Amino acid sequence: MTRIRPAILCGGSGERLWPLSRKSAPKPFHTLLSDRTLFEDTLLRCTGEGEGVSFSDPLIIAGQAIEQPVRDALKSAGITAASMAFEPMGKNTAPAAGIAALLAQKQDGPEALVLLVPSDHHIAPVSKFRETIAAAAPLAADGKIVVFGIPPTRPETGYGYIRQGEALGEGFAVEKFEEKPNVDTAKDYLAAGNMLWNAGIFLFRADVLLGELGLYEPDVLATINLALSEDDSIDADLFSTGPSIPIDIAVMERTKYAAVVPARFDWSDVGTWPSLMDAVEADEEGNVLAGDVTALDTTGSYVRGEGITVTALGVDNLVIVATKDAVFVAPKDKAHDVKKILGTLKEKGRDELS
Amino acid sequence: MTRIRPAILCGGSGERLWPLSRKSAPKPFHTLLSDRTLFEDTLLRCTGEGEGVSFSDPLIIAGQAIEQPVRDALKSAGITAASMAFEPMGKNTAPAAGIAALLAQKQDGPEALVLLVPSDHHIAPVSKFRETIAAAAPLAADGKIVVFGIPPTRPETGYGYIRQGEALGEGFAVEKFEEKPNVDTAKDYLAAGNMLWNAGIFLFRADVLLGELGLYEPDVLATINLALSEDDSIDADLFSTGPSIPIDIAVMERTKYAAVVPARFDWSDVGTWPSLMDAVEADEEGNVLAGDVTALDTTGSYVRGEGITVTALGVDNLVIVATKDAVFVAPKDKAHDVKKILGTLKEKGRDELS
Numbered sequence: 001m002t003r004i005r006p007a008i009l010c011g012g013s014g015e016r017l018w019p020l021s022r023k024s025a026p027k028p029f030h031t032l033l034s035d036r037t038l039f040e041d042t043l044l045r046c047t048g049e050g051e052g053v054s055f056s057d058p059l060i061i062a063g064q065a066i067e068q069p070v071r072d073a074l075k076s077a078g079i080t081a082a083s084m085a086f087e088p089m090g091k092n093t094a095p096a097a098g099i100a101a102l103l104a105q106k107q108d109g110p111e112a113l114v115l116l117v118p119s120d121h122h123i124a125p126v127s128k129f130r131e132t133i134a135a136a137a138p139l140a141a142d143g144k145i146v147v148f149g150i151p152p153t154r155p156e157t158g159y160g161y162i163r164q165g166e167a168l169g170e171g172f173a174v175e176k177f178e179e180k181p182n183v184d185t186a187k188d189y190l191a192a193g194n195m196l197w198n199a200g201i202f203l204f205r206a207d208v209l210l211g212e213l214g215l216y217e218p219d220v221l222a223t224i225n226l227a228l229s230e231d232d233s234i235d236a237d238l239f240s241t242g243p244s245i246p247i248d249i250a251v252m253e254r255t256k257y258a259a260v261v262p263a264r265f266d267w268s269d270v271g272t273w274p275s276l277m278d279a280v281e282a283d284e285e286g287n288v289l290a291g292d293v294t295a296l297d298t299t300g301s302y303v304r305g306e307g308i309t310v311t312a313l314g315v316d317n318l319v320i321v322a323t324k325d326a327v328f329v330a331p332k333d334k335a336h337d338v339k340k341i342l343g344t345l346k347e348k349g350r351d352e353l354s
Numbered sequence: 355m356t357r358i359r360p361a362i363l364c365g366g367s368g369e370r371l372w373p374l375s376r377k378s379a380p381k382p383f384h385t386l387l388s389d390r391t392l393f394e395d396t397l398l399r400c401t402g403e404g405e406g407v408s409f410s411d412p413l414i415i416a417g418q419a420i421e422q423p424v425r426d427a428l429k430s431a432g433i434t435a436a437s438m439a440f441e442p443m444g445k446n447t448a449p450a451a452g453i454a455a456l457l458a459q460k461q462d463g464p465e466a467l468v469l470l471v472p473s474d475h476h477i478a479p480v481s482k483f484r485e486t487i488a489a490a491a492p493l494a495a496d497g498k499i500v501v502f503g504i505p506p507t508r509p510e511t512g513y514g515y516i517r518q519g520e521a522l523g524e525g526f527a528v529e530k531f532e533e534k535p536n537v538d539t540a541k542d543y544l545a546a547g548n549m550l551w552n553a554g555i556f557l558f559r560a561d562v563l564l565g566e567l568g569l570y571e572p573d574v575l576a577t578i579n580l581a582l583s584e585d586d587s588i589d590a591d592l593f594s595t596g597p598s599i600p601i602d603i604a605v606m607e608r609t610k611y612a613a614v615v616p617a618r619f620d621w622s623d624v625g626t627w628p629s630l631m632d633a634v635e636a637d638e639e640g641n642v643l644a645g646d647v648t649a650l651d652t653t654g655s656y657v658r659g660e661g662i663t664v665t666a667l668g669v670d671n672l673v674i675v676a677t678k679d680a681v682f683v684a685p686k687d688k689a690h691d692v693k694k695i696l697g698t699l700k701e702k703g704r705d706e707l708s
Contacts, residue, residue, distance in 0.1 A: 019665075294695060294702070296694055296695060296698060308678075308679060308680065308681060309373075309679060309699075309704070310681045310683075311683070311695045312684065313682070313683070313689070313691060313692065314685055315672075315684060315685060322681045325662060326664075327663065327664045327665060327674070327676045327681050330669060334651075334668035338667065340667060341667055344648050344650060345665070348648070350663070353663060
């Protein structure tokens with residue numbers, strides 16, 4: 001039974017799920033896939049023992065603006081022993097990963113295994129998730145920085161890809177990280193058989209991650225070492241001076257310790273309304289209806305009403321999402337572009353809606 | 355200059371304009387076509403002198419439930435000398451027409467000319483409306499009950515039709531009132547050249563209308579004679595026992611005095627969202643956007659937000675209407691069926707929404 005310290009990242013606002021997801025109530029705190037929020041589902045997925053993995057109490061690295069929703073969610077999930085560090089501002093995932101490693105090192109020593117997970121993904125079933133973590137643990141214990149790769153099921157252009165290299169334990173060396181492809185390249189990747197989606201989930205030893213961060217991005221390591229206090233608070237002035245950079249660029253694309261382990265679980269970043277729709281089971285008419293919705297003669301549509309009644313008559317393949325103050329309507333194949341709407345609203349000075 | 359007593363009917367809830375139009379805030383009290391409500395536009399259309407017509411102070415026959423909105427609208431239109439009769443319950447238009455005739459007779463004597471107009475139609479321009487009334491006045495003064503007919507511009511199946519008979523002054527005798535036709539019949543009517551839409555607007559002498567009502571529906575006349583008090587209040591118990599019947603069936607389809615005068619004005623009953631859309635000028639993309647709306651890459655659509663922000667991305671030929679508590683989305687060619695939604699909501703016990 002390998003002991004793993006989960007480190008849960010809770011940052012971005014999930015703008016592409018507007019109007020539901022807002023700065024004040026971002027994506028992880030909505031009940032999008034089950035009757036629990038994505039954040040609660042993430043917490044529960046990284047708890048307890050089973051499938052060869054024993055999860056320690058979680059570390060939470062979150063934005064200061066959402067401290068209260070985080071504390072409320074921990075309470076409602078019955079988790080009392082979490083360690084929390086709240087970032088005064090977003091600096092992307094490299095500083096957050098470093099902070100997670102520092103916290104784990106402090107609690108468990110330098111060889112602590114840290115599982116870095118976003119808190120706004122769809123992952124199922126939990127048993128397969130734990131199995132995959134268990135399979136990757138020996139590689140991480142051996143000094144690899146493991147990223148989990150999702151075997152692609154479609155020519156997706158919205159995700160980055162990982163090109164597998166030689167076999168390595170239960171996984172592979174990383175030959176190369178590839179940017180989000182165009183559709184032709186995505187088709188090639190799908191056919192190739194050695195390409196995996198980058199799910200942004202990592203398993204590493206605290207000391208290895210910190211060492212590589214110090215090697216490739218010493219400013220990041222120096223900043224978090226200075227800014228993170230003994231009580232896990234983060235000094236805003238010190239933290240603000242550090243670089244903003246994702247862990248992928250800071251470390252993964254440079255380190256010689258990168259390894260990839262294929263996921264055995266279903267995964268989606270549920271980043272857009274269409275991807276969210278695909279992640280849940282539709283009814284007989286191909287609709288996903290959530291909240292206070294009445295839909296007649298309607299097919300293939302995602303309709304959601306939160307705090308408001310939403311009705312649809314005779315519509316096909318539409319996304320309709322409404323909250324108390326805003327409504328968004330788009331065809332399913334265009335709904336991923338909701339940021340265009342947000343951009344226009346911002347130009348109009350309607351900041352209260354974002 | 356012919357003196358005309360306008361009698362403005364204000365009854366039905368305009369369910370087909372749900373979710374905007376409600377029992378508590380029915381269609382006439384919304385700003386759908388201009389920056390004034392339909393009721394205010396109706397009042398202003400039937401005021402003052404010009405084009406051969408001099409309008410006396412209006413009579414208002416309205417449902418008791420909307421007494422306050424009626425009084426508020428009169429105030430905001432600056433009309434202080436209206437006579438009002440509030441019906442304790444809806445009994446369709448025959449009792450209302452009779453009450454209008456009784457009130458006019460009391461104020462102006464038996465030969466008073468009464469113009470009976472709904473308060474929720476689109477009519478423009480006002481000068482042509484007044485011209486048409488002036489043209490019909492000699493017929494009405496001569497004892498005809500004049501209905502105004504709209505020359506059809508499309509094979510409309512949503513209106514009743516009037517078949518013109520022999521020429522009569524500025525109009526025609528009515529040969530026959532025809533029910534709402536199917537589409538083939540509507541095409542025949544359009545081609546025939548002697549068929550007019552029944553706009554539900556009437557001009558008559560008070561004594562003639564009351565005589566014909568007494569002849570064909572004596573129960574209606576007896577009921578309103580009993581129920582209408584000297585102070586224009588209507589006794590609920592007495593009124594409730596009377597028949598509910600439209601003036602078309604009670605009188606127009608039976609009387610030998612029916613005449614029709616073709617309208618020189620543009621008219622629509624703006625009964626549905628698509629017909630409302632057709633009654634106003636669309637923008638370059640063919641959209642009609644009303645209220646707090648942001649629409650990108652959107653064409654041919656009616657989008658309205660009242661008390662809520664409505665956004666649309668990449669949609670075509672949709673009706674999207676949202677209020678603070680309800681959203682309705684349908685293709686433009688299906689939006690006339692909004693009553694299906696209301697029916698389902700009622701089955702669900704959601705009476706607060708209707």
